[in-house]
Amino acid sequence: MNNLREIWGSRFVHYITELQKYLKYVFTGHLAIVLVFTIGAGGYAYSEWLKEVPAEFPAALLAAIVLGAALVFSAPVTLLKPADTVYFLPLENKLGMYIKQSLRWTFFSQLPLPFLLYIIALPLLAATGTGTRTEIVSIAILMVLVKRVFVVTEYNFRHACEGRNVWTDRAIRFVLAGLLIFNGLVGNMLLLPVIAVLLGLYSFHWAKQRKEKPFPYDHFIELEQNRMMRFYRFANYFTDVPHLKGSVSRRGWIGLVFDAPKFGQTVPQSYLVRRTFIRTDDIFWLWIRLTALSALGALFIPFPIVIFVFSGALAFASAVQLIHALRAGDEFRMDMLFPEQEDTRPAAIKKMVRTVQWIQAAVVTVTALFLYGMAATPLLIGAVIIIISEATIHLTGEKEEFE
Structure with missing residues (x-):
């Protein structure tokens, strides 16, 4: 042409x-x-x-x-x-x-x-x-x-x-x-x-x-x-996009937050999953954005029932997308070369997602205090996030085992 x-x-x-x-x-x-x-x-x-x-x-x-x-x-x-x-x-x-x-x-x-x-x-x-x-x-x-x-x-x-x-x-x-x-x-x-x-x-x-x-x-x-x-x-937050090319950042502050691995004392899969979450830009910034959005909702939405639904929906989105993102990847990973039990990775992923969702609940709860004050509503918001996250982790795990 x-x-x-x-x-x-x-x-x-x-x-x-x-x-x-x-x-x-x-x-x-x-x-x-x-x-x-x-x-x-x-x-x-x-x-x-x-x-x-x-x-x-x-x-x-x-x-x-x-x-x-x-x-x-x-x-x-x-x-x-x-x-x-x-x-x-x-x-x-x-x-x-x-x-x-x-x-x-x-x-x-x-x-x-x-x-x-x-x-x-x-x-x-x-x-x-x-x-x-x-x-x-x-x-x-x-x-x-x-x-x-x-x-x-x-x-x-x-x-x-x-x-x-x-x-x-x-x-x-x-x-x-x-x-x-x-x-x-x-x-x-x-x-x-x-x-x-x-x-x-x-x-x-x-x-x-x-x-x-x-x-x-x-x-x-x-x-x-x-x-x-x-x-x-953006579309990958909702469906798998084959055109997406992920990027990885070093995150030099990891050494200040987490201890260095020790031979015989560090659980390999937990160590790898934790660093995979923090260093993979798409996964890490996805969680940051959803947590920030949930916190903004808790800061500006004056209706408790609305913020319960809003924060619960974002907690579900955070948990389910983190689980799928951490489970996805190449068919071959370097950890497969090491004599580690094959069933330890799913448990490490659940533990990692549970940890960051508890952090999300804490951040949103503290933010909600500025709008609702020292009342039961901020605690209920945090409880909704934790309950939705735990249910998502449990049900997603069952679905993967069934498949």
Whole structure:
């Protein structure tokens, strides 16, 4: 296919098909229940807080920071592949058509997030009397224009600098976007043209710099691979993803937390499973994220029954995914070379999962004390996490033995 528009079209269809294949396992009934409870509780808490928010609350500043940050992240979705470094070379003079389609999709796919945050911020702006109706509508229109400019600017910057110092570019655009939104909300309309001109000059500068550099295939291919890998890691929380490539980190602080192994005194499988959990990025950060999410729920959800369901669902997700992740792996492991009983690994996995789930229960219980105080509710939340985790460990173990 010599027509780059057709190449983009075929890749885009494959990309959407790939997303649908995994998203159907992500957005299930269980997640819908969790989202309904979370959004409902969060919306109620937000509405109750708005009734007491003081008129002098810096709503314009907060909205400018949040919306500016949402607009700044505009990494281009190119759908490039490693083979393109060879096969696209004869078509490089026509690559602009492919990039045009890429930036168009990037713009439309990334625009909903800042608008969703803007809609959430509107009740706060109304409660504090920030911005007139005309100014609110004007900011919405400006956000569309700014997002379009930012998508093109980030592409030009990455092209010209081959991805180096991208955070410097984002910091500059964040300041400009924040100033634009803040001055628009507080009514300083005279400054808006000045800031808009600065944005235009900054974008024009990198458009000019881009024309002097060859297309950095390696950078945009790596950027695309990292983007898809983040999606696969997210989808892997809900189903097995064969495309996922795990990563391992050293975690130098392990030596400060755990004693060094001693010959004849250390249980090999417990030692290996413990370090597998801590050093494997996907497993370790999965547990960290779910624990943090459960703690945030305990901090902001004021309804005991809701937080019981919420923390219980996350405890189940943590336990079952840790068990499956620690049991998965290559058919051959180095511990198979040692004269250790084969049945000791499942017990070591259960012990490890039980330990980290007790830690999760303790973290969430302590966090819940800030909202509920010295009452029975925080202790019941911890008890729910422990009970759900123990039941998950027990039932998952029985299922594996039956199979």
